Protein backbone atom coordinates (compact mmCIF):
# COMPACT_ATOMS: atom_id res chain seq x y z
CA UNK A 1 0.00 0.00 0.00
CA UNK A 2 2.87 2.29 0.90
CA UNK A 3 4.29 1.61 -2.51
CA UNK A 4 1.00 2.50 -4.19
CA UNK A 5 0.83 5.80 -2.35
CA UNK A 6 4.49 6.49 -3.14
CA UNK A 7 3.93 5.86 -6.84
CA UNK A 8 0.59 7.59 -7.11
CA UNK A 9 1.99 10.75 -5.51
CA UNK A 10 5.01 10.80 -7.84
CA UNK A 11 7.28 9.88 -4.93
CA UNK A 12 5.86 12.46 -2.55
CA UNK A 13 3.18 10.78 -0.35
CA UNK A 14 3.11 13.86 1.92
CA UNK A 15 1.29 15.74 -0.83
CA UNK A 16 -1.69 13.42 -0.16
CA UNK A 17 -1.98 14.39 3.51
CA UNK A 18 -4.17 17.51 3.23
CA UNK A 19 -6.79 15.73 1.16
CA UNK A 20 -6.58 12.59 3.35
CA UNK A 21 -7.09 14.64 6.52
CA UNK A 22 -10.06 16.54 5.19
CA UNK A 23 -11.61 13.30 3.94
CA UNK A 24 -11.11 11.83 7.41
CA UNK A 25 -12.86 14.80 9.04
CA UNK A 26 -15.64 14.57 6.45
CA UNK A 27 -16.04 10.84 7.16
CA UNK A 28 -16.32 11.52 10.91
CA UNK A 29 -18.90 14.26 10.42
CA UNK A 30 -20.90 11.82 8.31
CA UNK A 31 -21.08 9.49 11.33
CA UNK A 32 -23.34 11.88 13.25
CA UNK A 33 -26.65 10.95 11.50
CA UNK A 34 -25.96 7.27 12.05
CA UNK A 35 -25.52 7.84 15.79
CA UNK A 36 -28.65 9.99 15.89
CA UNK A 37 -30.72 7.41 14.02
CA UNK A 38 -29.76 4.80 16.58
CA UNK A 39 -30.81 7.21 19.33
CA UNK A 40 -34.13 8.01 17.59
CA UNK A 41 -34.74 4.32 17.15
CA UNK A 42 -34.03 3.69 20.84
CA UNK A 43 -36.28 6.54 21.95
CA UNK A 44 -39.21 5.21 19.89
CA UNK A 45 -38.55 1.61 20.88
CA UNK A 46 -38.51 2.34 24.63
CA UNK A 47 -42.04 3.76 24.55
CA UNK A 48 -43.16 1.12 22.05
CA UNK A 49 -41.91 -1.77 24.25
CA UNK A 50 -43.34 -0.25 27.41
CA UNK A 51 -46.61 1.62 26.76
CA UNK A 52 -46.35 3.10 30.30
CA UNK A 53 -43.29 5.10 29.21
CA UNK A 54 -44.36 8.20 27.23
CA UNK A 55 -42.67 8.97 23.95
CA UNK A 56 -39.85 11.48 24.53
CA UNK A 57 -40.95 14.05 21.97
CA UNK A 58 -38.36 16.64 23.10
CA UNK A 59 -35.54 14.20 22.44
CA UNK A 60 -36.90 13.54 18.95
CA UNK A 61 -37.15 17.30 18.29
CA UNK A 62 -33.57 17.81 19.43
CA UNK A 63 -32.39 14.97 17.17
CA UNK A 64 -34.08 16.47 14.14
CA UNK A 65 -32.71 19.92 15.03
CA UNK A 66 -29.17 18.51 15.31
CA UNK A 67 -29.65 16.81 11.94
CA UNK A 68 -30.70 20.11 10.35
CA UNK A 69 -27.73 21.95 11.92
CA UNK A 70 -25.49 19.03 10.89
CA UNK A 71 -26.16 19.84 7.23
CA UNK A 72 -23.92 22.92 7.44
CA UNK A 73 -20.70 21.28 8.77
CA UNK A 74 -21.39 18.35 6.45
CA UNK A 75 -21.60 20.75 3.49
CA UNK A 76 -18.47 22.65 4.56
CA UNK A 77 -16.43 19.51 5.22
CA UNK A 78 -17.49 18.01 1.86
CA UNK A 79 -16.54 21.16 -0.02
CA UNK A 80 -13.18 21.38 1.76
CA UNK A 81 -12.44 17.68 1.19
CA UNK A 82 -13.53 17.95 -2.46
CA UNK A 83 -11.42 21.05 -3.10
CA UNK A 84 -8.37 19.70 -1.35
CA UNK A 85 -8.47 16.40 -3.15
CA UNK A 86 -8.85 18.05 -6.57
CA UNK A 87 -6.20 20.60 -5.75
CA UNK A 88 -3.85 17.84 -4.65
CA UNK A 89 -4.68 15.79 -7.76
CA UNK A 90 -3.97 18.57 -10.24
CA UNK A 91 -0.91 19.69 -8.34
CA UNK A 92 0.55 16.19 -8.10
CA UNK A 93 -0.06 15.50 -11.79
CA UNK A 94 1.15 18.91 -13.01
CA UNK A 95 4.29 18.71 -10.84
CA UNK A 96 4.83 15.12 -11.92
CA UNK A 97 4.43 15.92 -15.62
CA UNK A 98 6.81 18.87 -15.38
CA UNK A 99 9.36 16.82 -13.41
CA UNK A 100 9.12 13.98 -15.92
CA UNK A 101 9.56 16.29 -18.92
CA UNK A 102 12.52 17.96 -17.20
CA UNK A 103 14.02 14.59 -16.33
CA UNK A 104 13.59 13.21 -19.85
CA UNK A 105 15.49 16.21 -21.21
CA UNK A 106 18.43 15.31 -18.98
CA UNK A 107 18.56 11.65 -19.99
CA UNK A 108 20.95 10.50 -22.67
CA UNK A 109 19.58 10.19 -26.18
CA UNK A 110 20.71 6.58 -26.00
CA UNK A 111 18.08 5.90 -23.37
CA UNK A 112 15.39 7.92 -25.11
CA UNK A 113 16.15 6.26 -28.44
CA UNK A 114 15.35 2.91 -26.85
CA UNK A 115 11.87 4.10 -25.83
CA UNK A 116 8.87 4.53 -28.04
CA UNK A 117 7.89 8.25 -28.18
CA UNK A 118 4.22 7.22 -28.10
CA UNK A 119 4.87 5.42 -24.82
CA UNK A 120 6.33 8.57 -23.32
CA UNK A 121 3.43 10.66 -24.64
CA UNK A 122 1.02 8.16 -23.15
CA UNK A 123 2.87 8.30 -19.87
CA UNK A 124 2.60 12.07 -19.74
CA UNK A 125 -1.10 12.10 -20.57
CA UNK A 126 -2.91 8.86 -19.71
CA UNK A 127 -0.73 7.66 -16.84
CA UNK A 128 -0.92 11.00 -15.14
CA UNK A 129 -4.68 11.13 -15.80
CA UNK A 130 -4.89 7.91 -13.75
CA UNK A 131 -2.76 9.51 -11.06
CA UNK A 132 -5.17 12.46 -11.01
CA UNK A 133 -8.08 10.06 -10.70
CA UNK A 134 -6.34 8.18 -7.88
CA UNK A 135 -5.51 11.30 -5.90
CA UNK A 136 -8.80 13.10 -6.51
CA UNK A 137 -11.15 10.14 -6.07
CA UNK A 138 -9.76 6.88 -4.80
CA UNK A 139 -7.49 8.05 -1.96
CA UNK A 140 -10.14 10.34 -0.35
CA UNK A 141 -12.88 7.77 -0.97
CA UNK A 142 -10.80 5.12 0.74
CA UNK A 143 -10.02 7.36 3.71
CA UNK A 144 -13.62 8.45 4.29
CA UNK A 145 -14.91 4.89 3.69
CA UNK A 146 -12.61 3.50 6.34
CA UNK A 147 -13.80 5.78 9.18
CA UNK A 148 -17.31 4.42 9.60
CA UNK A 149 -16.54 0.66 9.65
CA UNK A 150 -13.56 1.09 12.00
CA UNK A 151 -15.41 3.29 14.51
CA UNK A 152 -18.56 1.17 14.23
CA UNK A 153 -16.60 -1.98 14.98
CA UNK A 154 -14.79 -0.37 17.93
CA UNK A 155 -18.06 0.96 19.38
CA UNK A 156 -20.11 -2.18 18.80
CA UNK A 157 -17.50 -4.36 20.46
CA UNK A 158 -18.55 -2.78 23.77
CA UNK A 159 -22.25 -3.29 23.08
CA UNK A 160 -22.04 -6.98 22.13
CA UNK A 161 -18.73 -8.40 21.02
CA UNK A 162 -20.21 -11.58 19.46
CA UNK A 163 -22.46 -9.55 17.18
CA UNK A 164 -19.63 -7.14 16.31
CA UNK A 165 -17.42 -10.08 15.32
CA UNK A 166 -20.30 -11.65 13.35
CA UNK A 167 -20.72 -8.40 11.43
CA UNK A 168 -17.10 -8.47 10.23
CA UNK A 169 -16.61 -12.24 10.21
CA UNK A 170 -16.18 -12.55 6.45
CA UNK A 171 -14.02 -9.42 6.12
CA UNK A 172 -10.62 -11.15 6.56
CA UNK A 173 -11.52 -13.55 3.75
CA UNK A 174 -12.49 -10.65 1.46
CA UNK A 175 -9.20 -8.89 2.26
CA UNK A 176 -7.31 -12.13 1.64
CA UNK A 177 -8.90 -12.51 -1.80
CA UNK A 178 -7.90 -8.98 -2.77
CA UNK A 179 -4.38 -9.39 -1.36
CA UNK A 180 -3.85 -12.80 -3.00
CA UNK A 181 -4.79 -11.47 -6.43
CA UNK A 182 -2.47 -8.49 -6.20
CA UNK A 183 0.21 -10.03 -8.44
CA UNK A 184 -2.41 -11.26 -10.86
CA UNK A 185 -3.88 -7.79 -11.20
CA UNK A 186 -0.42 -6.33 -11.63
CA UNK A 187 0.17 -8.66 -14.59
CA UNK A 188 -3.22 -7.88 -16.14
CA UNK A 189 -2.69 -4.15 -15.61
CA UNK A 190 0.79 -4.32 -17.11
CA UNK A 191 -0.49 -6.12 -20.22
CA UNK A 192 -3.39 -3.72 -20.52
CA UNK A 193 -1.14 -0.67 -20.24
CA UNK A 194 1.28 -2.17 -22.79
CA UNK A 195 -1.57 -2.81 -25.21
CA UNK A 196 -2.71 0.79 -24.74
CA UNK A 197 0.81 1.98 -25.58
CA UNK A 198 1.07 -0.16 -28.67
CA UNK A 199 -2.31 1.14 -29.89
CA UNK A 200 -1.25 4.74 -29.22
CA UNK A 201 2.03 4.13 -31.02
CA UNK A 202 0.32 2.57 -34.05
CA UNK A 203 -2.14 5.42 -34.19
CA UNK A 204 0.65 7.98 -34.05
CA UNK A 205 2.57 6.09 -36.74
CA UNK A 206 -0.54 5.94 -38.92
CA UNK A 207 -1.31 9.65 -38.59
CA UNK A 208 2.30 10.81 -38.95
CA UNK A 209 2.97 8.54 -41.90
CA UNK A 210 -0.27 9.36 -43.68
CA UNK A 211 1.67 11.05 -46.54
CA UNK A 212 3.84 7.97 -47.14
CA UNK A 213 0.83 5.69 -46.73
CA UNK A 214 -1.02 7.58 -49.47
CA UNK A 215 2.07 7.93 -51.68
CA UNK A 216 2.85 4.21 -51.57
CA UNK A 217 -0.72 3.04 -51.38
CA UNK A 218 0.00 1.18 -48.15
CA UNK A 219 -3.42 1.97 -46.62
CA UNK A 220 -4.52 -1.63 -46.23
CA UNK A 221 -1.37 -2.99 -44.60
CA UNK A 222 -0.79 -0.07 -42.18
CA UNK A 223 -4.47 0.09 -41.32
CA UNK A 224 -4.35 -3.64 -40.61
CA UNK A 225 -1.56 -3.05 -38.02
CA UNK A 226 -3.64 -0.31 -36.43
CA UNK A 227 -6.76 -2.47 -36.42
CA UNK A 228 -4.89 -5.38 -34.84
CA UNK A 229 -3.53 -3.14 -32.07
CA UNK A 230 -7.04 -1.87 -31.26
CA UNK A 231 -8.37 -5.42 -31.19
CA UNK A 232 -5.54 -6.47 -28.89
CA UNK A 233 -6.37 -3.56 -26.60
CA UNK A 234 -10.01 -4.62 -26.60
CA UNK A 235 -8.99 -8.20 -25.66
CA UNK A 236 -6.86 -6.97 -22.75
CA UNK A 237 -9.62 -4.62 -21.60
CA UNK A 238 -12.13 -7.47 -21.60
CA UNK A 239 -9.62 -9.73 -19.84
CA UNK A 240 -8.90 -7.29 -17.03
CA UNK A 241 -12.57 -6.50 -16.47
CA UNK A 242 -13.71 -10.08 -17.03
CA UNK A 243 -11.19 -11.59 -14.60
CA UNK A 244 -10.86 -8.88 -11.98
CA UNK A 245 -14.60 -8.11 -11.94
CA UNK A 246 -15.67 -11.50 -10.50
CA UNK A 247 -12.79 -11.43 -7.97
CA UNK A 248 -13.88 -8.03 -6.74
CA UNK A 249 -17.54 -9.10 -6.76
CA UNK A 250 -16.66 -12.16 -4.67
CA UNK A 251 -14.93 -9.94 -2.10
CA UNK A 252 -17.94 -7.60 -2.04
CA UNK A 253 -20.38 -10.50 -1.63
CA UNK A 254 -18.28 -11.79 1.27
CA UNK A 255 -18.44 -8.40 2.97
CA UNK A 256 -22.21 -8.25 2.47
CA UNK A 257 -22.55 -11.77 3.83
CA UNK A 258 -22.05 -10.06 7.24
CA UNK A 259 -25.79 -9.27 7.23
CA UNK A 260 -27.12 -12.87 7.03
CA UNK A 261 -24.38 -13.99 9.42
CA UNK A 262 -25.54 -11.32 11.89
CA UNK A 263 -29.17 -12.36 11.51
CA UNK A 264 -28.21 -15.98 12.09
CA UNK A 265 -26.11 -15.27 15.19
CA UNK A 266 -28.47 -12.55 16.44
CA UNK A 267 -31.49 -14.87 16.30
CA UNK A 268 -29.56 -17.48 18.24
CA UNK A 269 -28.40 -14.94 20.85
CA UNK A 270 -31.93 -13.47 21.22
CA UNK A 271 -33.41 -16.94 21.75
CA UNK A 272 -30.63 -17.65 24.24
CA UNK A 273 -31.44 -14.46 26.06
CA UNK A 274 -27.98 -12.98 25.53
CA UNK A 275 -29.19 -10.20 23.20
CA UNK A 276 -32.13 -7.85 23.55
CA UNK A 277 -34.33 -7.08 20.59
CA UNK A 278 -33.48 -3.36 20.33
CA UNK A 279 -29.73 -4.10 20.34
CA UNK A 280 -30.28 -6.75 17.66
CA UNK A 281 -32.19 -4.25 15.53
CA UNK A 282 -29.53 -1.63 16.11
CA UNK A 283 -26.85 -4.04 14.82
CA UNK A 284 -28.89 -4.69 11.68
CA UNK A 285 -29.34 -0.96 11.18
CA UNK A 286 -25.64 -0.21 11.54
CA UNK A 287 -24.66 -3.30 9.52
CA UNK A 288 -26.62 -2.14 6.48
CA UNK A 289 -24.78 1.21 6.62
CA UNK A 290 -21.35 -0.30 7.31
CA UNK A 291 -21.22 -2.60 4.29
CA UNK A 292 -21.67 0.20 1.76
CA UNK A 293 -18.45 2.13 2.54
CA UNK A 294 -16.60 -1.18 2.71
CA UNK A 295 -17.59 -2.10 -0.84
CA UNK A 296 -16.60 1.43 -1.96
CA UNK A 297 -13.27 0.83 -0.22
CA UNK A 298 -12.66 -2.36 -2.14
CA UNK A 299 -13.62 -0.88 -5.51
CA UNK A 300 -11.46 2.19 -4.90
CA UNK A 301 -8.56 0.01 -3.86
CA UNK A 302 -8.78 -1.91 -7.16
CA UNK A 303 -8.79 1.33 -9.14
CA UNK A 304 -5.97 2.73 -7.03
CA UNK A 305 -3.88 -0.36 -7.74
CA UNK A 306 -4.35 0.07 -11.50
CA UNK A 307 -3.39 3.74 -11.24
CA UNK A 308 -0.41 2.84 -9.10
CA UNK A 309 0.88 0.38 -11.73
CA UNK A 310 0.71 3.18 -14.27
CA UNK A 311 2.50 5.49 -11.88
CA UNK A 312 5.14 2.79 -11.29
CA UNK A 313 6.18 3.05 -14.95
CA UNK A 314 6.61 6.78 -14.54
CA UNK A 315 8.67 6.25 -11.40
CA UNK A 316 10.90 3.77 -13.24
CA UNK A 317 11.81 6.50 -15.74
CA UNK A 318 12.30 9.01 -12.95
CA UNK A 319 14.84 6.62 -11.43
CA UNK A 320 16.90 6.52 -14.65
CA UNK A 321 20.15 8.32 -13.98
CA UNK A 322 20.63 11.49 -16.04
CA UNK A 323 24.04 12.27 -17.54
CA UNK A 324 26.26 13.30 -14.65
CA UNK A 325 28.82 16.12 -14.54
CA UNK A 326 28.99 19.63 -13.22
CA UNK A 327 32.07 21.10 -14.88
CA UNK A 328 32.00 24.13 -17.10
CA UNK A 329 33.81 23.71 -20.42
CA UNK A 330 36.08 26.56 -21.59
CA UNK A 331 35.14 28.60 -24.63
CA UNK A 332 37.17 28.75 -27.84
CA UNK A 333 39.39 25.74 -27.10
CA UNK A 334 40.44 22.76 -29.22
CA UNK A 335 38.20 19.70 -29.18
CA UNK A 336 40.33 16.58 -28.72
CA UNK A 337 39.26 13.01 -29.47
CA UNK A 338 41.76 10.76 -27.71
CA UNK A 339 41.55 7.04 -28.58
CA UNK A 340 37.75 7.15 -28.60
CA UNK A 341 35.74 3.98 -29.03
CA UNK A 342 31.96 4.16 -29.15
CA UNK A 343 29.01 1.92 -29.94
CA UNK A 344 25.30 2.67 -29.81
CA UNK A 345 24.49 -0.93 -29.10
CA UNK A 346 26.67 -3.22 -27.03
CA UNK A 347 28.24 -5.23 -29.82
CA UNK A 348 28.73 -2.94 -32.83
CA UNK A 349 31.55 -0.39 -32.64
CA UNK A 350 30.77 2.74 -34.63
CA UNK A 351 34.02 4.56 -33.78
CA UNK A 352 37.15 2.54 -33.17
CA UNK A 353 40.05 3.90 -31.19
CA UNK A 354 39.94 7.17 -33.05
CA UNK A 355 42.17 10.21 -32.23
CA UNK A 356 42.21 13.69 -33.76
CA UNK A 357 42.05 17.37 -32.81
CA UNK A 358 39.49 19.90 -33.98
CA UNK A 359 41.34 23.22 -33.67
CA UNK A 360 39.54 26.12 -32.02
CA UNK A 361 38.15 28.85 -34.28
CA UNK A 362 38.92 26.84 -37.43
CA UNK A 363 36.75 24.88 -39.84
CA UNK A 364 37.07 21.10 -39.73
CA UNK A 365 35.18 19.02 -42.28
CA UNK A 366 34.21 15.39 -41.73
CA UNK A 367 34.11 13.33 -44.88
CA UNK A 368 33.54 9.65 -45.57
CA UNK A 369 31.12 7.09 -46.91
CA UNK A 370 27.63 6.75 -45.47
CA UNK A 371 27.69 5.09 -42.05
CA UNK A 372 31.36 5.87 -41.42
CA UNK A 373 30.55 7.74 -38.18
CA UNK A 374 30.50 11.44 -39.16
CA UNK A 375 27.19 12.36 -37.46
CA UNK A 376 28.14 10.25 -34.49
CA UNK A 377 31.20 12.46 -33.92
CA UNK A 378 29.08 15.62 -33.84
CA UNK A 379 26.62 13.97 -31.41
CA UNK A 380 29.45 12.92 -29.14
CA UNK A 381 30.79 16.51 -29.07
CA UNK A 382 27.35 17.62 -27.86
CA UNK A 383 27.41 14.73 -25.33
CA UNK A 384 24.17 13.20 -26.56
CA UNK A 385 25.85 9.92 -25.65
CA UNK A 386 28.86 9.06 -23.48
CA UNK A 387 31.71 7.08 -24.99
CA UNK A 388 32.77 3.62 -23.82
CA UNK A 389 36.55 4.18 -23.84
CA UNK A 390 39.06 6.93 -24.53
CA UNK A 391 38.48 10.58 -23.78
CA UNK A 392 36.93 13.61 -25.44
CA UNK A 393 38.20 16.93 -24.12
CA UNK A 394 37.43 20.56 -24.79
CA UNK A 395 40.63 22.33 -23.84
CA UNK A 396 41.66 20.58 -20.61
CA UNK A 397 38.12 19.67 -19.57
CA UNK A 398 36.98 16.08 -20.02
CA UNK A 399 33.56 16.00 -21.65
CA UNK A 400 32.21 13.18 -19.48
CA UNK A 401 32.57 15.45 -16.44
CA UNK A 402 30.96 18.46 -18.08
CA UNK A 403 27.52 19.64 -17.08
CA UNK A 404 25.43 18.67 -20.16
CA UNK A 405 23.30 21.82 -19.98
CA UNK A 406 26.29 24.15 -19.63
CA UNK A 407 28.07 22.32 -22.44
CA UNK A 408 25.13 22.85 -24.78
CA UNK A 409 25.33 26.60 -24.20
CA UNK A 410 28.64 26.44 -26.10
CA UNK A 411 27.18 24.56 -29.06
CA UNK A 412 24.89 25.41 -31.97
CA UNK A 413 23.76 22.59 -34.21
CA UNK A 414 22.30 22.87 -37.69
CA UNK A 415 20.91 19.59 -38.96
CA UNK A 416 19.73 18.60 -42.39
CA UNK A 417 16.28 17.74 -41.04
CA UNK A 418 15.36 20.88 -39.16
CA UNK A 419 12.55 20.61 -36.62
CA UNK A 420 10.41 23.69 -36.14
CA UNK A 421 7.90 23.98 -33.32
CA UNK A 422 4.22 24.68 -33.92
CA UNK A 423 4.63 28.31 -32.98
CA UNK A 424 5.36 31.70 -34.59
CA UNK A 425 8.51 32.15 -36.68
CA UNK A 426 9.68 34.66 -34.09
CA UNK A 427 9.45 32.13 -31.27
CA UNK A 428 11.08 29.48 -33.43
CA UNK A 429 14.12 31.70 -33.94
CA UNK A 430 14.06 32.65 -30.24
CA UNK A 431 14.85 29.02 -29.38
CA UNK A 432 18.47 30.13 -29.83
CA UNK A 433 18.19 32.80 -27.12
CA UNK A 434 15.03 32.97 -25.07
CA UNK A 435 15.42 36.59 -23.98
CA UNK A 436 16.46 38.02 -27.37
CA UNK A 437 15.04 41.38 -28.40
CA UNK A 438 13.05 41.82 -31.61
CA UNK A 439 16.00 43.73 -33.11
CA UNK A 440 18.42 40.89 -32.31
CA UNK A 441 16.04 38.35 -33.86
CA UNK A 442 15.61 40.38 -37.05
CA UNK A 443 19.37 40.96 -37.24
CA UNK A 444 19.99 37.19 -37.00
CA UNK A 445 17.29 36.55 -39.60
CA UNK A 446 18.89 39.09 -41.97
CA UNK A 447 22.29 37.46 -41.63
CA UNK A 448 20.69 34.04 -42.13
CA UNK A 449 19.08 35.28 -45.37
CA UNK A 450 15.57 34.67 -44.15
CA UNK A 451 14.32 38.17 -43.24
CA UNK A 452 12.95 38.85 -46.73
CA UNK A 453 10.98 35.64 -47.07
CA UNK A 454 9.63 36.03 -43.51
CA UNK A 455 8.45 39.57 -44.32
CA UNK A 456 6.67 38.29 -47.43
CA UNK A 457 4.54 35.96 -45.25
CA UNK A 458 1.05 37.25 -44.32
CA UNK A 459 1.90 37.92 -40.66
CA UNK A 460 5.64 38.31 -41.01
CA UNK A 461 7.50 37.12 -37.89
CA UNK A 462 4.19 36.32 -36.22
CA UNK A 463 3.22 33.75 -38.86
CA UNK A 464 2.47 30.39 -37.32
CA UNK A 465 4.56 27.43 -38.50
CA UNK A 466 2.96 23.98 -38.84
CA UNK A 467 4.24 21.22 -36.58
CA UNK A 468 7.75 20.16 -37.65
CA UNK A 469 7.83 23.15 -40.02
CA UNK A 470 5.46 21.47 -42.49
CA UNK A 471 4.33 24.80 -43.96
CA UNK A 472 7.84 25.91 -45.03
CA UNK A 473 10.26 24.68 -47.67
CA UNK A 474 13.43 22.76 -46.77
CA UNK A 475 15.65 25.76 -47.54
CA UNK A 476 13.46 28.14 -45.53
CA UNK A 477 13.52 25.85 -42.52
CA UNK A 478 17.26 25.50 -42.89
CA UNK A 479 17.77 29.27 -42.85
CA UNK A 480 15.53 29.67 -39.81
CA UNK A 481 17.64 27.11 -37.99
CA UNK A 482 20.77 29.06 -38.98
CA UNK A 483 19.14 32.24 -37.64
CA UNK A 484 18.60 30.35 -34.36
CA UNK A 485 22.26 29.41 -34.28
CA UNK A 486 23.35 32.96 -35.13
CA UNK A 487 21.23 34.29 -32.30
CA UNK A 488 22.68 31.79 -29.86
CA UNK A 489 26.20 32.88 -30.81
CA UNK A 490 27.82 29.73 -29.41
CA UNK A 491 31.53 29.19 -29.97
CA UNK A 492 31.16 25.66 -31.41
CA UNK A 493 29.08 25.16 -34.55
CA UNK A 494 28.11 21.67 -35.71
CA UNK A 495 26.74 21.56 -39.25
CA UNK A 496 25.35 18.25 -40.44
CA UNK A 497 24.72 18.12 -44.18
CA UNK A 498 23.14 21.54 -44.01
CA UNK A 499 22.89 22.16 -47.76
CA UNK A 500 22.55 18.59 -49.01
CA UNK A 501 18.95 18.54 -50.16
CA UNK A 502 18.53 22.09 -51.44
CA UNK A 503 17.97 23.48 -54.93
CA UNK A 504 20.78 25.74 -56.25
CA UNK A 505 19.00 29.00 -55.36
CA UNK A 506 18.27 27.93 -51.80
CA UNK A 507 21.71 26.39 -51.51
CA UNK A 508 23.33 29.71 -52.32
CA UNK A 509 21.21 31.51 -49.72
CA UNK A 510 21.94 28.87 -47.08
CA UNK A 511 25.64 28.91 -47.95
CA UNK A 512 25.69 32.70 -47.47
CA UNK A 513 23.89 32.24 -44.12
CA UNK A 514 26.44 29.63 -43.06
CA UNK A 515 29.31 31.93 -44.02
CA UNK A 516 27.87 34.55 -41.64
CA UNK A 517 27.48 31.94 -38.92
CA UNK A 518 30.95 30.44 -38.88
CA UNK A 519 33.07 33.58 -38.49
CA UNK A 520 35.50 33.13 -35.60
CA UNK A 521 33.95 29.85 -34.43
CA UNK A 522 35.11 26.28 -34.00
CA UNK A 523 33.22 24.65 -36.85
CA UNK A 524 32.66 20.97 -37.55
CA UNK A 525 30.96 20.48 -40.87
CA UNK A 526 29.71 17.29 -42.46
CA UNK A 527 29.30 17.39 -46.20
CA UNK A 528 28.90 14.73 -48.84
CA UNK A 529 29.62 17.18 -51.65
CA UNK A 530 33.31 17.86 -51.29
CA UNK A 531 33.28 21.10 -53.24
CA UNK A 532 31.40 22.76 -50.33
CA UNK A 533 34.26 22.06 -47.92
CA UNK A 534 37.25 22.72 -50.21
CA UNK A 535 38.18 25.77 -48.16
CA UNK A 536 38.03 24.02 -44.79
CA UNK A 537 41.15 24.40 -42.63
CA UNK A 538 41.22 20.67 -42.00
CA UNK A 539 39.48 17.68 -43.54
CA UNK A 540 39.15 14.43 -41.60
CA UNK A 541 38.37 11.39 -43.72
CA UNK A 542 36.60 8.51 -41.99
CA UNK A 543 35.94 4.98 -43.09
CA UNK A 544 34.13 2.36 -40.97
CA UNK A 545 34.62 4.30 -37.79
CA UNK A 546 38.33 4.92 -38.29
CA UNK A 547 40.33 7.94 -39.32
CA UNK A 548 41.93 7.14 -42.66
CA UNK A 549 43.19 10.56 -43.81
CA UNK A 550 43.63 14.06 -42.44
CA UNK A 551 44.79 17.31 -44.08
CA UNK A 552 43.70 20.21 -46.28
CA UNK A 553 41.88 19.69 -49.58
CA UNK A 554 45.02 20.39 -51.60
CA UNK A 555 47.11 17.98 -49.52
CA UNK A 556 44.51 15.23 -49.74
CA UNK A 557 43.91 15.39 -53.52
CA UNK A 558 47.64 15.03 -54.01
CA UNK A 559 47.66 11.69 -52.15
CA UNK A 560 46.38 8.42 -53.51
CA UNK A 561 43.64 7.71 -50.98
CA UNK A 562 39.93 7.65 -50.14
CA UNK A 563 39.58 11.44 -50.42
CA UNK A 564 41.22 11.70 -53.85
CA UNK A 565 38.98 8.88 -55.12
CA UNK A 566 35.83 10.50 -53.71
CA UNK A 567 36.87 13.85 -55.21
CA UNK A 568 37.48 12.20 -58.59
CA UNK A 569 34.11 10.45 -58.50
CA UNK A 570 32.26 13.64 -57.63
CA UNK A 571 34.03 15.59 -60.35
CA UNK A 572 32.88 12.98 -62.88
CA UNK A 573 29.35 12.96 -61.47
CA UNK A 574 29.08 16.72 -62.09
CA UNK A 575 28.79 15.94 -65.80
CA UNK A 576 26.05 13.31 -65.43
CA UNK A 577 22.47 13.79 -66.44
CA UNK A 578 19.44 11.55 -66.63
CA UNK A 579 19.03 10.32 -70.21
Ligand SMILES: Nc1ncnc2c1ncn2[C@@H]1O[C@H](COP(=O)(O)OP(=O)(O)OP(=O)(O)O)[C@@H](O)[C@H]1O
Pocket residue numbers: 113344345350368369370371372373374375376377
Ligand atom coordinates in the same frame (compact mmCIF):
# COMPACT_ATOMS: atom_id res chain seq x y z
N1 LIG B 1 20.85 6.05 -32.73
C1 LIG B 1 21.52 5.05 -33.28
N2 LIG B 1 21.37 3.81 -32.76
C2 LIG B 1 22.04 2.77 -33.29
N3 LIG B 1 22.90 2.86 -34.35
C3 LIG B 1 23.07 4.07 -34.90
C4 LIG B 1 22.39 5.23 -34.40
N4 LIG B 1 22.75 6.29 -35.15
C5 LIG B 1 23.64 5.82 -36.07
N5 LIG B 1 23.81 4.50 -35.93
C6 LIG B 1 24.72 3.65 -36.71
O1 LIG B 1 26.04 4.12 -36.53
C7 LIG B 1 26.75 4.07 -37.73
C8 LIG B 1 27.33 5.45 -38.04
O2 LIG B 1 26.26 6.34 -38.25
P1 LIG B 1 26.47 7.88 -38.55
O3 LIG B 1 25.13 8.50 -38.66
O4 LIG B 1 27.44 8.44 -37.60
O5 LIG B 1 27.15 7.80 -40.00
P2 LIG B 1 27.39 8.94 -41.04
O6 LIG B 1 28.79 8.79 -41.51
O7 LIG B 1 27.00 10.26 -40.50
O8 LIG B 1 26.38 8.47 -42.17
P3 LIG B 1 25.56 9.37 -43.23
O9 LIG B 1 26.57 10.03 -44.10
O10 LIG B 1 24.75 8.38 -44.01
O11 LIG B 1 24.74 10.31 -42.44
C9 LIG B 1 25.80 3.56 -38.80
O12 LIG B 1 26.04 2.19 -38.97
C10 LIG B 1 24.43 3.78 -38.19
O13 LIG B 1 23.54 2.79 -38.62
